[in-house]
Amino acid sequence: MDAIEALKSRRSVRAYTAKPVAREILEELVDCARLAPSGMNVQPCDFVVITDAETRERIAEICEYGPFIAEAPACIMLVCREEGLFLEDAACAALSVMVAARAHELGTCWVHAFGKDCEHELGATAGVPKDHRVVCVLAVGYGDFPPPPPKRELSEVLHWDRFVE
Numbered sequence: 001m002d003a004i005e006a007l008k009s010r011r012s013v014r015a016y017t018a019k020p021v022a023r024e025i026l027e028e029l030v031d032c033a034r035l036a037p038s039g040m041n042v043q044p045c046d047f048v049v050i051t052d053a054e055t056r057e058r059i060a061e062i063c064e065y066g067p068f069i070a071e072a073p074a075c076i077m078l079v080c081r082e083e084g085l086f087l088e089d090a091a092c093a094a095l096s097v098m099v100a101a102r103a104h105e106l107g108t109c110w111v112h113a114f115g116k117d118c119e120h121e122l123g124a125t126a127g128v129p130k131d132h133r134v135v136c137v138l139a140v141g142y143g144d145f146p147p148p149p150p151k152r153e154l155s156e157v158l159h160w161d162r163f164v165e
Ligand SMILES: Cc1cc2nc3c(=O)[nH]c(=O)nc-3n(C[C@H](O)[C@H](O)[C@H](O)COP(=O)(O)O)c2cc1C
Pocket: 010, 011, 012, 013, 014, 065, 066, 109, 110, 111, 112, 149
């Protein structure tokens, strides 16, 4: 699968099978993410890959909008030092994980953590140092890709030279 196909066919997957994801694949997802662009090349992100079922169940309990993390065979907690443009950097890294996962026929879903009441407790489940922020937890696993959700049309969002005529 080429990059364009992976980008265009990525979906948020919220129903997973128990089939485990090979360690080498999980490693490659993080390898892709560490190579993502970052402002001034600060590289503020770390990635905690969690496969342990008990920890995932705990995370699913804590995250209001991520119950499927308990079923997904793995999740990746995206953690950042509060340095530079860390939120933008984290978003780039997260998309790299999601697109690389798609190329491996894996589904993913971003579960929000940053600034939520649960952020600190979430970090504690994975031993994240207190001076780091938890931006999101990405569920990773095999599962049916849902039909595409509605997206704004290209003709609506694309503006040549000027936003308004
Ligand atoms: C910043 C951000 C936060 C999100 N938070 C959640 C979340 O907490 N739980 C969830 O199930 N999906 C979450 N999503 C996934 C979106 O709901 C999803 O991307 C959107 O509905 C479009 O669907 P698609 O990813 O299949 O294109 C989040 C996505 C982003 C980019």
